[in-house]
Amino acid sequence: MIGTMAEGTGVAVVLCTRDRPASLEAALPVLRAALRPEDEAVVVDSASRDPAVRRVAEAAGFRVVRAPRPGLALARNVGIQATRAPLVAFTDDDCKPRPDWTSLLAAHFAEPTVGFVTGRVLPDRDSGPVVAVKTDEEACRFEGAQEPAGTGHGANMTMRRVALEAIGGFDEVLGAGTSFFAGEDHDAFYRLLRLGWTGVYDPDVVVVHSQWRGTGEVLRLRYGYGIGSGAVAVKVARLDGRLGWHLLRRRVWDRGLLVTVHSMRDGYRGGMADGVVRAAGASVGAARALLLPVVDGKYVASADQNV
Numbered sequence: 305m306i307g308t309m310a311e312g313t314g315v316a317v318v319l320c321t322r323d324r325p326a327s328l329e330a331a332l333p334v335l336r337a338a339l340r341p342e343d344e345a346v347v348v349d350s351a352s353r354d355p356a357v358r359r360v361a362e363a364a365g366f367r368v369v370r371a372p373r374p375g376l377a378l379a380r381n382v383g384i385q386a387t388r389a390p391l392v393a394f395t396d397d398d399c400k401p402r403p404d405w406t407s408l409l410a411a412h413f414a415e416p417t418v419g420f421v422t423g424r425v426l427p428d429r430d431s432g433p434v435v436a437v438k439t440d441e442e443a444c445r446f447e448g449a450q451e452p453a454g455t456g457h458g459a460n461m462t463m464r465r466v467a468l469e470a471i472g473g474f475d476e477v478l479g480a481g482t483s484f485f486a487g488e489d490h491d492a493f494y495r496l497l498r499l500g501w502t503g504v505y506d507p508d509v510v511v512v513h514s515q516w517r518g519t520g521e522v523l524r525l526r527y528g529y530g531i532g533s534g535a536v537a538v539k540v541a542r543l544d545g546r547l548g549w550h551l552l553r554r555r556v557w558d559r560g561l562l563v564t565v566h567s568m569r570d571g572y573r574g575g576m577a578d579g580v581v582r583a584a585g586a587s588v589g590a591a592r593a594l595l596l597p598v599v600d601g602k603y604v605a606s607a608d609q610n611v
Contacts (some may be wrong), residue, residue, distance in 0.1 A: 314342035318383030321397040325356035374481035377474035419467035419501025422456020423509025446503035458489030477603035487532025530585020535593035555586035
């Protein structure tokens with residue numbers, strides 16, 4: 305069974321999934337090919353209703369752990385606790401890493417200040433709506449508290465275990481499966497940078513993301529991303545003041561309403577819709593987040609709040 309780490313420095317790959325056994329079945333053989341002997345991997349079932357999820361993962365030879373309730377941040381934290389390797393890599397059930405994935409990302413952690421590494425997330429098609437990708441071809445380093453949106457994507461991120469422990473893992477109020485829908489990855493990048501860790505973006509560290517959503521689903525997803533980004537901006541404002549309010553303005557105006565205005569001028573209907581949903585989502589996320597306290601860098605939701 306995949307899941308036992310060989311001696312030495314290895315990568316623990318955490319793949320979270322919920323009710324998508326067909327996607328999982330296609331992803332796992334590709335993930336297997338990217339693992340080295342010293343690596344381990346675990347599939348985290350994010351409270352799936354479909355028992356086929358566990359059957360598919362176990363049939364492919366992967367260890368499975370189950371999260372007690374839906375939520376991507378929670379599932380990632382469960383995966384962290386279920387593994388032992390000093391580096392923890394995350395990807396999704398609709399993503400396929402290249403064979404050299406773990407070897408390339410692990411090399412960056414020879415530098416002791418590096419807390420996280422991200423890489424390219426490429427679409428698997430050249431036409432149609434595209435979402436949740438990062439295609440920048442220039443390598444970057446990140447140091448100090450800053451805008452986290454450009455640092456990388458949760459479908460292709462690796463973190464040093466001690467760095468994750470230092471920030472208390474992912475904020476379980478954020479991310480897919482919660483009322484904030486997204487943002488747990490960028491929130492973690494921001495908190496790691498704020499704590500003094502260095503981030504690295506390496507375009508050679510690649511996963512390919514399946515673009516299975518239609519136009520309507522993409523717009524709904526971007527609205528959810530907007531909600532998460534608004535919540536992250538408000539947290540940054542709580543912790544770093546002016547930086548956070550600057551981020552919120554960028555999300556509502558620069559990447560939202562301004563995009564809509566320019567698209568209206570150019571007659572680009574798709575851009576108009578995209579700008580509107582981003583601005584609306586960021587505004588809703590910010591308003592919701594303002595109601596929540598932040599303790600030790602994480603949001604705290606009361607039992608009667610729908611988070």
